[in-house]
Amino acid sequence: CVCSVLQNPGVKGASILSLSLAELSAKLKDGSLSPESVLYTYIEKALEVTHQINCVTDFLPECEEQLQEVKKREKGLLYGVPVSIKENVACKGYPNTLGLVKFLDCPEQDDSVIVKVLKKQGAIPFVKTNTSQAILNIDCGNTVFGQTLNPFNHKKTSGGSSGGEAALVAAGGSILGIGTDVAASIRVPCGFCGICGFKPTGYRISVKGATSPVAGMNSVISVTGPMTKDVDSLVLCMRALLCDEMFLLDPAVPPLPFNDEIYSSSKPLRIGYYDDDGYFEPSPSMRRAVQETRKLLQEAGHTLIPFTPPRIDFLVDELFTKGLYADGTSTLVEKFDGEFVDSTWTNQLRCYRMPNLLKRILYFILIPVFPRISRHLHALLGVGSVKNFWKNNADRMAYRDEFIAEWRKMKLDVILCPALGPAFNLGYAGKLFVATTYTHLYNVLNFPCGVVPVTTVTQADEDELKLYKGHYGDPWDKRMKEAVEGGVGLPVAVQCVALPWQEELCLRFMKEVEIVSTERRGRRKI
Numbered sequence: 001c002v003c004s005v006l007q008n009p010g011v012k013g014a015s016i017l018s019l020s021l022a023e024l025s026a027k028l029k030d031g032s033l034s035p036e037s038v039l040y041t042y043i044e045k046a047l048e049v050t051h052q053i054n055c056v057t058d059f060l061p062e063c064e065e066q067l068q069e070v071k072k073r074e075k076g077l078l079y080g081v082p083v084s085i086k087e088n089v090a091c092k093g094y095p096n097t098l099g100l101v102k103f104l105d106c107p108e109q110d111d112s113v114i115v116k117v118l119k120k121q122g123a124i125p126f127v128k129t130n131t132s133q134a135i136l137n138i139d140c141g142n143t144v145f146g147q148t149l150n151p152f153n154h155k156k157t158s159g160g161s162s163g164g165e166a167a168l169v170a171a172g173g174s175i176l177g178i179g180t181d182v183a184a185s186i187r188v189p190c191g192f193c194g195i196c197g198f199k200p201t202g203y204r205i206s207v208k209g210a211t212s213p214v215a216g217m218n219s220v221i222s223v224t225g226p227m228t229k230d231v232d233s234l235v236l237c238m239r240a241l242l243c244d245e246m247f248l249l250d251p252a253v254p255p256l257p258f259n260d261e262i263y264s265s266s267k268p269l270r271i272g273y274y275d276d277d278g279y280f281e282p283s284p285s286m287r288r289a290v291q292e293t294r295k296l297l298q299e300a301g302h303t304l305i306p307f308t309p310p311r312i313d314f315l316v317d318e319l320f321t322k323g324l325y326a327d328g329t330s331t332l333v334e335k336f337d338g339e340f341v342d343s344t345w346t347n348q349l350r351c352y353r354m355p356n357l358l359k360r361i362l363y364f365i366l367i368p369v370f371p372r373i374s375r376h377l378h379a380l381l382g383v384g385s386v387k388n389f390w391k392n393n394a395d396r397m398a399y400r401d402e403f404i405a406e407w408r409k410m411k412l413d414v415i416l417c418p419a420l421g422p423a424f425n426l427g428y429a430g431k432l433f434v435a436t437t438y439t440h441l442y443n444v445l446n447f448p449c450g451v452v453p454v455t456t457v458t459q460a461d462e463d464e465l466k467l468y469k470g471h472y473g474d475p476w477d478k479r480m481k482e483a484v485e486g487g488v489g490l491p492v493a494v495q496c497v498a499l500p501w502q503e504e505l506c507l508r509f510m511k512e513v514e515i516v517s518t519e520r521r522g523r524r525k526i
Contacts, residue, residue, distance in 0.1 A: 013041040021233035028080035035080030042082040049173035053149040055164040056127045063126040070122045077240040079122035084174035087131045090209035099133035099142025112209025113249045121240040130164030134335050135213045138188050139344035139429035156423040159189030166193040182222035184439035187451045192423035194491025197227045198234045198450035201500045206250035214331045219323030220443045231511045262504040272307030273416040279312045279437045281471050283484045284464040285457045285492045286418040296516035319396050319444050321379035328382035344430035370474045414509040415497040419451040422490035428483035448506045451493040454517035
């Protein structure tokens with residue numbers, strides 16, 4: 001497949017790479033661009049990009065078979081569009097290793113449902129992309145494929161776990177990527193790399209064939225979703241995925257086609273907002289991103305109302321951590337048996353492997369000094385019994401009801417809140433999985449949400465960071481400050497949230513955010 005690039009001289013690669021997904025799709029359909037020229041251009045660019053930042057795990061020679069296949073069929077919504085696929089999403093003949101050596105000799109026997117649907121719509125999967133070891137980590141390094149770097153600053157991480165996708169798309173080596181998200185894994189890398197990413201409601205898009213590190217864990221729902229440079233591209237991908245083919249291949253997915261009427265509405269929105277969840281103090285640029293976006297949305301005619309997520313400490317410890325690790329982390333830890341542990345996982349795994357007795361002792365010792373850290377250690381013990389597991393499920397549903405009741409009381413349409421950022425310095429993300437509170441809240445609630453880049457870190461943000469203390473003044477706050485230092489010029493995103501099954505409304509809100517932030521940047525240039 002790569003050799004074909006050399007057989008395709010004269011293609012104006014730069015002009016192809018400059019097109020948005022909507023523009024590219026239109027030119028492919030009207031015949032002004034051939035699928036061959038587009039595919040070979042993106043293969044060449046992906047090769048160039050991965051040599052710089054190590055984001056691709058496999059080039060898929062089968063893409064040429066799909067190239068010939070799409071030309072024989074009716075043109076789908078993604079006709080001729082090259083698409084990159086996260087490493088844990090099945091492509092027939094390739095292993096979903098999760099960055100673990102033990103799975104290298106376990107090739108998948110079939111494509112995942114999402115890959116089948118993409119192919120049915122005419123897309124051409126051409127590469128698989130890097131992930132963090134065992135997925136549940138917001139860095140992007142493992143002992144099989146190595147570390148992925150941030151395309152804007154090679155001293156920074158791309159974020160994870162869908163970091164290979166985010167880095168490749170941000171650097172121009174792919175126009176559409178597919179990632180997975182169980183705590184932040186689409187939204188954190190998209191925020192770190194300055195692109196748009198979308199986490200739908202669980203089961204709105206099929207996850208059949210997407211490998212999870214903790215099979216059977218449904219307390220915090222893992223999803224698949226698109227990653228692109230703009231909101232219009234996310235929408236085109238969602239339109240393509242929410243089709244009869246997906247509903248046929250996976251009957252567990254509700255047969256809800258994309259609702260263009262909701263997405264196209266121009267009705268002013270009632271938007272709840274917060275710039276601090278009370279658990280992890282946001283970096284100065286995170287807070288500013290929300291504040292500036294709030295002001296711009298107000299000026300555009302929307303109503304903005306302060307909102308406070310209820311009982312965030314309870315959510316983090318009792319619902320997220322205990323739900324994700326109900327078994328006391330044993331299933332996840334087993335994945336590392338016989339494996340070399342990547343440096344991005346060393347700190348996290350040390351906590352998980354700690355004997356339960358030691359966790360209990362440290363909990364009592366640390367509670368007066370570092371209450372947040374001690375509660376986290378205690379939560380890693382898991383639920384302890386089936387009876388407690390039922391209670392944990394009941395608590396999660398009650399919290400969700402409480403959150404929705406407050407939402408309804410305030411008559412909100414959507415919520416605007418921070419997205420973690422800017423990109424962390426290398427070596428820190430694996431020590432700050434707990435910093436995903438702004439994102440994992442909505443995995444626990446199973447709400448659709450996405451991130452949109454709105455600004456970049458300024459020198460004023462960097463100067464203000466010197467005064468950062470955090471809410472607890474503990475080692476986590478110290479790490480957070482160190483992690484985001486040296487970020488001037490890096491992208492910063494905000495997060496947009498809607499109620500379950502309201503993907504179209506969430507995407508419409510994301511588009512509003514994109515419009516006002518783009519207009520502001522345009523005014524500044526003038």
